[in-house]
Amino acid sequence: MYAIETENLTKVYNGTVAVDHLNLKVKKGTVYGFLGPNGAGKTTTILMLLGLVEPTEGTAYIAGINVMEKPVEVKRITGFMPAEGGLYPNMSALDNLLYFSKFYRMPRNEAEKRAKELLDLVGLREVANKKAGEFSTGMKQRLLLAQALINDPEVLFLDEPTNGLDPRGVIEMRELIRELKKDGKTVFFSSHILPEVEEVSDEIGIISRGKLLASGSQEEIKRKFIEGRVVITVETKQPLEISGLSTEVTDWHREGPNRITVYASRDVREDLIRELTGMGYTVTDIHLHEPTLEEVFLELVYGRERE
Numbered sequence: 189m190y191a192i193e194t195e196n197l198t199k200v201y202n203g204t205v206a207v208d209h210l211n212l213k214v215k216k217g218t219v220y221g222f223l224g225p226n227g228a229g230k231t232t233t234i235l236m237l238l239g240l241v242e243p244t245e246g247t248a249y250i251a252g253i254n255v256m257e258k259p260v261e262v263k264r265i266t267g268f269m270p271a272e273g274g275l276y277p278n279m280s281a282l283d284n285l286l287y288f289s290k291f292y293r294m295p296r297n298e299a300e301k302r303a304k305e306l307l308d309l310v311g312l313r314e315v316a317n318k319k320a321g322e323f324s325t326g327m328k329q330r331l332l333l334a335q336a337l338i339n340d341p342e343v344l345f346l347d348e349p350t351n352g353l354d355p356r357g358v359i360e361m362r363e364l365i366r367e368l369k370k371d372g373k374t375v376f377f378s379s380h381i382l383p384e385v386e387e388v389s390d391e392i393g394i395i396s397r398g399k400l401l402a403s404g405s406q407e408e409i410k411r412k413f414i415e416g417r418v419v420i421t422v423e424t425k426q427p428l429e430i431s432g433l434s435t436e437v438t439d440w441h442r443e444g445p446n447r448i449t450v451y452a453s454r455d456v457r458e459d460l461i462r463e464l465t466g467m468g469y470t471v472t473d474i475h476l477h478e479p480t481l482e483e484v485f486l487e488l489v490y491g492r493e494r495e
């Protein structure tokens with residue numbers, strides 16, 4: 189059973205397709221980074237997964253529970269850190285958490301114990317009685333995270349948790365996400381900043397204009413991306429003349445007298461070495477170009493050419 193699963197999940201707002209037939213599978217206990225540019229449909233997806241926005245089409249399951257059919261059960265096992273809002277500025281950090289705990293009908297002493305543990309976790313215990321409105325952006329984000337954890341959820345949704353944070357805040361949030369994973373939680377978090385997702389996610393989903401363009405581990409995404417478009421650089425001891433080569437390449441360009449880059453639909457390194465050796469060349473270097481996740485992301489989302 190997956191922690192999160194969707195089948196053709198779709199949301200159309202007055203003719204605008206915000207989320208388009210999304211099929212997601214997120215394994216239990218993993219960190220899933222949901223990456224996409226502004227307006228890609230990340231928030232809408234999260235809101236549908238939480239049962240807060242009704243899908244136009246499709247189904248979503250959290251830990252096997254149908255979100256539309258059993259919204260209350262889903263709310264019990266999920267936590268949500270929104271991208272903005274969500275705190276009462278005139279209430280102390282502790283009171284914000286205690287107030288939130290009431291939605292889960294937690295007994296007061298249990299709520300207090302839990303709230304204090306969470307303030308410890310996010311490093312706000314010492315400012316527990318300070319008003320949330322006086323907090324820095326990083327502190328507010330951490331309080332929002334504590335709030336999302338009040339009901340000890342199995343599956344946690346964080347919408348742009350690093351938004352507005354300075355580099356140190358980003359590192360702290362990343363460490364907190366790792367802690368949550370250690371604790372066995374599934375963390376689904378959205379971001380438009382690739383390195384933040386890359387660092388901490390077990391799996392990544394790339395979304396653009398409501399569509400899931402790639403999903404899986406970073407290695408899987410890269411491997412799938414290079415299928416059919418392999419880039420190989422070859423260097424030979426002697427000046428290289430490629431015309432008349434029978435190894436199947438789709439294109440090539442010269443990097444220097446002894447060095448060329450070829451584009452092929454599969455890994456033709458062995459064929460190239462064999463053929464070039466047969467032609468009397470000594471191959472001094474041959475390597476396959478591994479795209480970075482950034483190249484994959486940019487090309488998938490913006491259709492940029494790889495260098």
Ligand SMILES: Nc1ncnc2c1ncn2[C@@H]1O[C@H](COP(=O)(O)OP(=O)(O)OP(=O)(O)O)[C@@H](O)[C@H]1O
Binds near residue numbers: 205224225231380
């Ligand atoms: N309540 C709404 N009514 C109408 N259109 C909406 C509504 N919410 C979102 N949209 C539209 O749906 C699309 C997806 O928006 P969404 O907020 O889900 O994207 P996002 O990836 O979270 O973007 P961002 O990073 O900017 O928050 C956008 O075109 C947005 O304008």
